């Protein structure tokens with residue numbers, strides 16, 4: 001199996017959603033697939049929303065972190081690395097989440113992200129969770145340049 005985007009570029013990242021170095025985190029692993037970035041995510045039982053489906057905060061977290069992979073891949077392709085002294089080139093500035101259908105808790109879910117617009121200062125991406133051929137949740141994500149202060 002190929003090495004994930006996170007393992008390749010951010011092996012020491014402690015991010016709760018996608019950091020390989022966060023042992024208690026979700027450790028999302030995303031893979032570049034042509035113009036898209038895909039991932040599989042299997043929820044844990046403790047990610048329950050109280051109704052036997054996946055909690056909305058966890059959904060937002062994996063949408064955010066998976067869009068991060070698409071954004072950092074796009075930045076890498078365009079030659080826009082992180083500024084000196086900071087670990088990441090961009091940070092989420094907005095995440096407009098829509099919960100379309102209950103998202104199963106006891107299933108492996110598919111995540112798909114695509115970059116829509118990119119400039120060095122701002123990148124937008126669309127990201128969704130699919131299961132059984134249906135979109136369960138989706139988001140438009142706005143990422144802005146992270147500047148050292």
Ligand SMILES: CCCCCCCCCCCCCC(=O)SCCNC(=O)CCNC(=O)[C@H](O)C(C)(C)COP(=O)(O)OP(=O)(O)OC[C@H]1O[C@@H](n2cnc3c(N)ncnc32)[C@H](O)[C@@H]1OP(=O)(O)O
Nearest residue numbers: 049050051053054055056057059099100101102103134136
């Ligand atoms: C003191 C205070 C105490 C407070 C305690 C509070 C504790 C709270 C703690 C918890 C907090 C945790 C908070 C969280 O984290 S909740 C997690 C985040 N939210 C969701 O996951 C909601 C997902 N979306 C939906 O369920 C629907 O879109 C809603 C209900 C919002 C609108 O749907 P609406 O009825 O308007 O439109 P529709 O009829 O066209 O349906 C759309 C699609 O959804 C399917 N669908 C709908 N319903 C169900 C269902 N029951 N069982 C199975 N499927 C259902 C339906 O079949 C259709 O799919 P499809 O047939 O096209 O495939």
